[in-house]
Amino acid sequence: MKRLFLALTMLMLVTASLVFAQATPIPGLTRYTLANGLELYVLENHQVPLSRIQITFRCGALTQTPQTAGLFHLYEHMLFKGNARYATERDFSAAMTALGVSEWNGGTSSEYVTYYFTVPSDRTEQGLDFWAQAVRSPLFDEAEFAIEVDVVVNEINGYNNEPDWINSAAVDRALFPNFPWRRDVGGSEEILRAATVQNMRDIQTRYYIPNNGAIFVAGDVDPTEVLAMVERLYGDWQKGNDPWTPRMPAQATPFGPRPVYLVYPDESLPEGIANVDLRMRGPDVMDDPEATYAADVWGSLVASPNGQYRNNLMRNVAGMYHKNYISAYYYTQRDGGLVSFGTYFRTDATNNPLTAFAMQRYVPGVMAEVRRIVNEPNYFSAEESAVVKNIMEDGNILSLEKPEAFIESFSFWWAVATADYYFGYVPNMQQIEHADIAAFLQQYVLDNVAIVSIRANPADVEADLANLQAAGFTVVTTENAFWWRNR
DSSP: OHHHHHHHHHHHHHHHHTSOOBOOSSTTEEEEEOTTSOEEEEEEOOSSSEEEEEEEESOSGGGOOTTTTTHHHHHHHHHTTOBSSSOSHHHHHHHHHHHTOOEEEEEEOSSOEEEEEEEEGGGHHHHHHHHHHHHHOBOOOHHHHHHHHHHHHHHHHHHTTSHHHHHHHHHHHHHSSSOGGGGOSSOOHHHHHTOOHHHHHHHHHHHSSGGGEEEEEEESOOHHHHHHHHHHHHTTSOOOOOTTSSOSSSSOOOOOSSOEEEEEEOTTSOTTEEEEEEEEEOOOTTTOHHHHHHHHHHHHHHTOTTSHHHHHHHHHSTTBOOGGGOEEEEEOOSSOOEEEEEEEEEOBTTTBOHHIIIIIIIHHHHHHHHHHHHHOTTSSOHHHHHHHHHHHHHHHHHHTTSHHHHHHHHHHHHHHSOHHHHHTHHHHHHTOOHHHHHHHHIIIIITSOOEEEEEEOHHHHHHTHHHHHHTTOEEOOTTTSSTTSOO
16 A cells, blocks of 8 residues: 555656746746646736636637527526525625635636636635636526526617617627627527527537636735646646637637728717717737737827827817827737727717718828828837837736736737737837837728728717718618627
């Protein structure tokens, strides 16, 4: 028996030694990869005796079909309804209370699903065990499932009647015409009512697998101790087929074939104040990572409240509301990168009607300013560029002071890109020059097609309706905003 014990001990030591700490350029951050593909990131920060534990999976709206839109959000809800150890939602909540959880939640986005809480650091192992039970052995009780479908239906029906949601749905439908469901986290009541427990099991089998997930632990912890905990609790979790091989989704959302013009009569806006937004498909991070660095630097430069971009638009485009409401940015995604230009403006049927401002002033004004950026190497001074890059770098450094903030940011980048993209972000961003920004703007703005959308009070829309329709604008309603209606 003694020999057997020693042999087993040696086997355990050999097995443990197969997982090595991987160096990262982030101070205090250690990286591991288990044999089953599960990634583990541990950030040491001993300022307070707390531990943030988060588990994230690469899935969400991005991996949906027209038949499954909204089901990843439903799955997220069901994870809190019980598992093999905590059989009911009440048991689940009681266990978190016993752990001393101070902050918890789950979330479904277009490109990832995540769950997290913060516990006293001396309960880190119990916290890891809690999430192991939740993600590995959800019950999906039929009765609870039926109840939760009602809950989620009520939630999304509420969203689908909110002005922001309606307008965003219409813009996404136009911007991603071939696969609009890949941007729709909520889905529809019809799809949710047709969902089954088997759908949940299919999601679990395909996406809730160790080689499609990562655990993030940050706070008053020791990396080697956390690794031992994770190996014990997650090491025997069976690896699944890689959902991203071949490439998933099989075809990236393409660029729109032609411009689209939308106007949404929005009762939440006062008469005389309107919004116009100009959007294009931007670079997808896995296909054109170099362009994403240039896009981010450009977005930070044009965000300057006293920079040329805002000042020039205010001077050259009559009718603008205020320069602080001028926006331009790029949003990083795997399959939904976008570039956006927006502003609020004063409108009236006589002096500044909606159509005239949007099509004759704002859109030409934005394009003229973008061409100036492309053609003028000194549009942004060397000092401006250096300051912006340093601010971007400092933001990453400052996030390390708050483990929760760092994990929130880092897990996003892990999901939509990769950890290595994040690790190389600062040096790659620091190398961006005017030529890189110009190339990005030429390809993704000047040579691209746009969605132009206006939001205005119904009275202002009605006052200029004939001109809007003549210019090719479609009036957005709850009947045509959502891809799942009138397909």
